[in-house]
Amino acid sequence: MHKALPLxxxxxxLVSGDIANLARPDSDFRVTDVKARLYYxxxxxxxxxxxxxxxxxxxxxxxxxxxxxxxxxxxxSSATLVLVRVSGPRGSARNATLHVVANGPSTRLADxxxxxxxxxxxxxxxxxxxxxxxxxxxxxxxxxxxxGQSAITKVIPFKCGE
Numbered sequence: 001m002h003k004a005l006p007l008x009x010x011x012x013x014l015v016s017g018d019i020a021n022l023a024r025p026d027s028d029f030r031v032t033d034v035k036a037r038l039y040y041x042x043x044x045x046x047x048x049x050x051x052x053x054x055x056x057x058x059x060x061x062x063x064x065x066x067x068x069x070x071x072x073x074x075x076x077s078s079a080t081l082v083l084v085r086v087s088g089p090r091g092s093a094r095n096a097t098l099h100v101v102a103n104g105p106s107t108r109l110a111d112x113x114x115x116x117x118x119x120x121x122x123x124x125x126x127x128x129x130x131x132x133x134x135x136x137x138x139x140x141x142x143x144x145x146x147x148g149q150s151a152i153t154k155v156i157p158f159k160c161g162e
Contacts, residue, residue, distance in 0.1 A: 098143065
C-alpha cells in the first residue's frame with residue numbers, strides 16, 4: 001500500500017500538467033497581422049481597402065451605414081472577410097490551431113478553431129474567416145495560436161444611424 005501512493009501521485013502529476021505539455025508542444029507559429037475586407041454580396045467582390053481601424057486617423061464616416069453602401073463601402077456589404085496572417089518556421093504549424101473570436105457589442109459573430117496543418121509547409125500564410133451579419137456594430141476581432149502567449153486584437157468600427 002505504501003508503494004501505491006507515490007505511484008498514484010506521480011501518475012496524477014504527469015497527467016495533470018507536464019504530460020499534457022509533452023503531448024502538445026507549443027507551436028513556433030505566431031499571429032502577425034489581421035486585416036479585413038468588406039464583402040459585396042451584389043457582385044461577389046471585396047473592398048480594396050482594409051476595414052480595420054489602426055488608430056484615431058481612421059475617419060468616423062468610413063464604415064458608416066455599410067449595409068446600405070454609404071461611407072467608404074461604396075455599395076452594400078453585410079459580410080466581412082477577416083484575414084489572419086500566421087508565420088513561423090516551416091513545419092511548426094503541424095499541431096497548431098488558430099483561434100479567432102469576433103465580437104460585436106451585442107453578439108458574438110465568430111468563435112472559430114482552425115487547424116494550421118494544411119499551412120505547415122509555408123513560412124507564412126493568410127487564413128480567411130468570413131463573418132456574416134456585419135456592418136452596423138463596432139466589431140472586435142482577436143486572433144491567437146491556441147495555447148500561445150500572445151494575441152492580436154483589431155477593431156472594425158462599423159456604425160449605423162441617421
